[in-house]
Amino acid sequence: MKTRLGLMALKLLILIVACVSITEAGLAAMSVDFGSQFMKIALVKPGVPMEIVLNKESRRKTPNLVAIRNGERYFGEAALAVSVKYPKCAFGYLSDLLAKRVDNPILSLYKERFSLLNMTVDEERQTVQFDIDGEKHSVESLIAMVLSHARKTVEDFAEQPVRDVVITVPAFFNQAERRAMVAAAEIADLNLLQLLNEHSAAGLNYGVFRRKEIGEQAQTLLIYDMGASKTTAAIVSYQLEKEKDSNEKNPQMRTFGFGFDRTLGGFEITLRLRDHLVKEFRKQVKVRQDIATNPRAMAKMLKEAERLKQVLSANADHFAQVENVHEEHDFKLRVTRAELEEMIADLEHRMLQPIIDSMKMAEMDVGQIDQVVLMGAGTRVPKVKAVLQGFFKNKELANFLNTDEAIAMGAVYQAAHLSKGFKVKKFGVHDLHIFPIQVDFLSASEKDGKSMPRVVHRPIFSYKSFYPSNRKILSFTSYDEDFGFNVNYGDLKQLSEKQLREFGSVNISDVEMTGIAEAIRTEMTDGSTTMKGVKVRFSMDGSGIFHLEGAEAVFEKIQKEQSAFASIAGKFAGLFSSGSESKEKEGSGKPTEGGSNKEEEAGKGVEEKEQVGAKTGSDQTKEGDNSAVKPDAASPKGSTAEKEKEVTQEQKPKTVKIPLKLSETRLDVFALPANEIASAKKMLSDFEEREQTKAKREAAHNNLEALVYDVSDKLEQSEFQKFITEEERSSVSEQVKVVRAWLEDEVDLETTTDQFESKHKSIQDLLKPVKFRIKEFKERPVVVADLLSLFNHTEMFLTLSENLTAVEIFSETEITTLKKVFNETKTWWTEKNATQLALKPTDQPAYTVRDLKEKIWDLDREMKYLLNKMKFAKPKVPKEERKGSDTNRTGTESAASSEQGSTAEEATEKRGDMEEVDLTGHGDEKSSTEEEGGESGGSPAEDGKTHDTSEL
CATH class of the missing domain: 3.30.420.40 (ATPase, nucleotide binding domain)
Structure with a gap:
């Protein structure tokens, strides 16, 4: 059981960490x-x-x-x-x-x-x-x-x-x-x-x-x-x-x-200025090949033209200068702002x-x-x-x-x-729809051959409308088999001929709907079902991208009369129907009246539905969707007349929606296929992996070179030489020479990161004892000063504790423990310091900085425990002293208020009892015992509260 709980806790911890990472x-x-x-x-x-x-x-x-x-x-x-x-x-x-x-x-x-x-x-x-x-x-x-x-x-x-x-x-x-x-x-x-x-x-x-x-x-x-x-x-x-x-x-x-x-x-202006520079260069210099045939020369001219354009924005004239622009010829030309303005005069309109x-x-x-x-x-x-x-x-x-x-x-x-x-x-x-979008489809009259076919245009997102906008729904009411339509741009008369050529295709997509005939065969099995049409949903997201959301065939079924019990059951089912069912009923279209051109009439009224938070209630059922029976608010609930009406009245038609399959083919520009997107992602991943590998290799190479030059320099410094033995110096110097020769002669593009890191480690291993001695030498004085300061504080504290024996704050065991730790630490320091003073800088230290810190920690822990105990302790005062002082104080008070009928002795006795309760809450003997136990078992020092020894 414990194992299972442990695994569950581990999984929960991993989940929390993952969630935190994702959230961040x-x-x-x-x-x-x-x-x-x-x-x-x-x-x-x-x-x-x-x-x-x-x-x-x-x-x-x-x-x-x-x-x-x-x-x-x-x-x-x-x-x-x-x-x-x-x-x-x-x-x-x-x-x-x-x-x-x-x-x-x-x-x-x-x-x-x-x-x-x-x-x-x-x-x-x-x-x-x-x-x-x-x-x-x-x-x-x-x-x-x-x-x-x-x-x-x-x-x-x-x-x-x-x-x-x-x-x-x-x-x-x-x-x-x-x-x-x-x-x-x-x-x-x-x-x-x-x-x-x-x-x-x-x-x-x-x-x-x-x-x-x-x-x-x-x-x-x-x-x-x-x-x-x-x-x-x-x-x-x-x-x-x-x-x-x-x-x-x-x-x-x-x-x-x-x-x-x-x-x-601005790039058009830069290009014209570049062409001017190229033209003047041809006049100044006679060359074997035209400068336009030299890609690098043209790139230099373009770069200089960009710089010149920026300078002429603030200056009336400036010199264009390009060194070795073409066939080892330099180029220099004075250009004025007036000349530049003349170059772009035709762009004003x-x-x-x-x-x-x-x-x-x-x-x-x-x-x-x-x-x-x-x-x-x-x-x-x-x-x-x-x-x-x-x-x-x-x-x-x-x-x-x-x-x-x-x-x-x-x-x-x-x-x-x-x-x-x-x-x-x-x-x-x-934002504004500057390119309207519409649906184009053929009139159904084309199918029976009685009239010439007509292309019907129905706007979905009209010109100068705003987006993001509500969802749009388009109804088709005459089709009884699969059909298709095109999504195109609407009238682009606001664009010039040049803009129309640059715009590209005015056709967006071709859409084919399937499943209509099958839905009709499935749903219209008897005369009680009527097909009300096909509804297609469109939307425009915040990025201005058109989406075809879906389509469904809409049917209405006339239900048979129900008994009173069935009616009541239907009523309760409607009351407790889910919100999702209501949302599914949204968008059922109004039947379109008309003759052979019903689609044309249906397309004129493009219905709008909210993308989020769609309306509920009567708005959802206003198009004949009354699958849920709603009680009449005007009639008393449960009235006999209402029940009789429900028994005899035929229910309103029920709306049924059958999803249809949509197939969309792009007519403007095909989207990147999924396999090409996956291939492009892998290509980017491979590039990044190679770049990371290269960056790691270059970093290892640079670190090794930096180490070689740094060590070579330090070997010549007197400060470094104090801490390195002759044998160590010889070994390090020899290894540095070997690595330097390897860097100069053997390193090439095939050299791996591991090889650089291995050479780096070989030098670092030789330097490790030297660096340790230097580090100890630099850090030792600060830690020694801390230890000596702690010695002084401890001696002062021990002297002070000898004068506090009367109030009994510390026990004899506590003082003895502190003295023992203090004396042992001081003896250890005396011996080690004497040994260290006799050593050379190249010798192994008699003690390390870590040893000093551990000694400081041990002594400091004992000191802080007693300091905190002293800070929060409540010293015990003899009872006779307390009663005597209380008698003097209460005697004065009783003389000033003798009408209260209490004697000075009674006041003194009550006063003494009050002091006792205020101090401990118990009798004198019990107070002393619990106070001592509380200090040893729950002092602030043990609760994690620490105080600096400077509080002395």
Whole structure:
């Protein structure tokens, strides 16, 4: 029995430890601002406010770049350095390639900008992939590498595991692009809480830190963001609104307008400046081969153009300088800001178009916008600011949002809100459907051949509606066999021709429903059952991703008349039916009236149901779902008339729902197959394992080299030579020479970590006795001083205890024990100290620091026990003394109050008894016995309370 209990306790302990570990990992959350050129990461964990994570170079933003060369990965600044030397091995601006088919113009532009990269086509998905060292890598897998590196950076910074993440994406990402980013997060083994639109994250950051400024009157803000590869403009509104389920008012942020340009950004300006530098280089220098054929030279020019662009934002002119740029020629050129502005003059209308589009979508003009805030590194270019100021005229262009960090900080606030480990103040975020989604299906009239087939369009998530939103339900009422429909984007008339080409496929998926005919055969066995149609459920999650949740065939069965007893039983069954049954009855559709085009009428009314906390009661049964009989509240319970009515009245039809099978085929971009996701995960795991092995090997190598140089130096130091014998010095010196020669001549890429560690140990073993003597020499004076101080305190205490014999605090045995320990310790110290003083520094010490500490502990324990006893003891006072003093005091009191009729002797006697009870609670003799027993059995020292000897 005891064994079983022990095993159970052990399992419980393991479970508790596991739960604590999981909880600690889940309490931290992160956000990733996945920009085109740079990546910013933020963290929130208990006890630490939201903050930007520093990378290993202690910088607040990291180049969004991964380089792979010779099977080794590089990230951040290291990858940036590799991109200059080996441009073919570095991969950046990856988010622009997500879910892009090979015929997309954005992919063509990417190939033009990064022509050196070895890109191939995934024949199955018709997307681009990279050929790296003979292995094919999808865009999702490369992004997963960057996300995995971001997670490692956060975990090193937070010193704990972190999995929960919110990733920001541009609001113009369509369904395929969002699904691809989700797949990348899955490969990186991250728990994706939400894909948050970039402008929403920035707006959330603005609102959270200005919560008190938000009132019931709406405030409108236009956020203009020119990043490295894109430009966006979003119009958002802030307003206090009441919660539906309470009277509490919380801020709500809604997006009303959005405009974008997928290809206009700071990188376009940099490329034009690079082309200008290349053109001037050709004029200055005559070379054998054109500079454009030299990838490294072009990479150097691009790097210098980026630096020059930043400097010209603050200076009127500057010199571009590149050493050994091509064929050993240096390059130097003076460039003015006016020249740069002339290069980008044709981009002015493109800079303003996102603003115009966002105001058109929001149906606003400049006067209705309260504030304009600039974001993105591109807005630092003076020409961009000038163009924007000209458009907004006298309206101030604010910069109160941190250009680099606002998006990451807003996203990490959302991560804290969505994570289970935090509770933050509510701040509603409502994003906008800028790409409507609809269901298209063929009219049933096509089946009988009486009329021309018609394609029916039914909106599911309409243009400019908000999400997250309620679940949508679409009813089909004329189909009596399996059929299918398409999920497509709706009217995209707000997009320009260029944007439509960049958008990709307007078809999302093809859906086939099966099981309808079988459900009809099973349920409609007699005339009492009627088919009411097919209902399909759709939803849109917080990441803006469309989901097909399920479908069912709906039937109504007319039940026969019941007896009074059956009716009452049905009533009680309805009263005690579970909430889950009520939820299952939700969403039963209203029968649609009409002729041959019933589906068309059914599609017009898209019904909404709450995703969580759906309505109950009458709302659940308003569509003829009355399987539970409910008592009439207006009639007295149990009345005779009510019972008679229940006996004679036929029950209302019962709704029956039969689940149907849905098969969905992607029409835009095929998702990564499960086997490719598993393969990508394994690839990342293999990379990480190799990198950990390499890091461990490099650390062992560095530690060995550091030890060799350190020991070689110490062997020449006089302080070290005092503690090492000649024999030891010779052995150590010889071993150091052997290891140094091995490092210089034999170490190569095949040398293992164990070999480095073995050489390291061989030197450390020889140094161990020397290090021990040095350590003892350094620590000994402090411990000796503690021992001598304790000797002084003990002598003072023993002297004091001799003067306390009258009060009988300590027993003779206790004092004798202390004297014995004190004398033994002092004798031991005298002998050992004399021996130690006669030894040389190279000799083995006569005593160790540990020996001294043990002696101090033994003596200190005895001292503390007696000190605590003295502190809490109650000394015994002779009874005669106590009564005499009490008689004098009470005599005076009785003379002042003689009218009470008590004598001085009676008062004295009562007073003495009161003192006795106050002191011990018992008689004199019993008090002395119990007091002594209490001190020996339950003193504060034994209760774990300790006091320093300085209390003497």
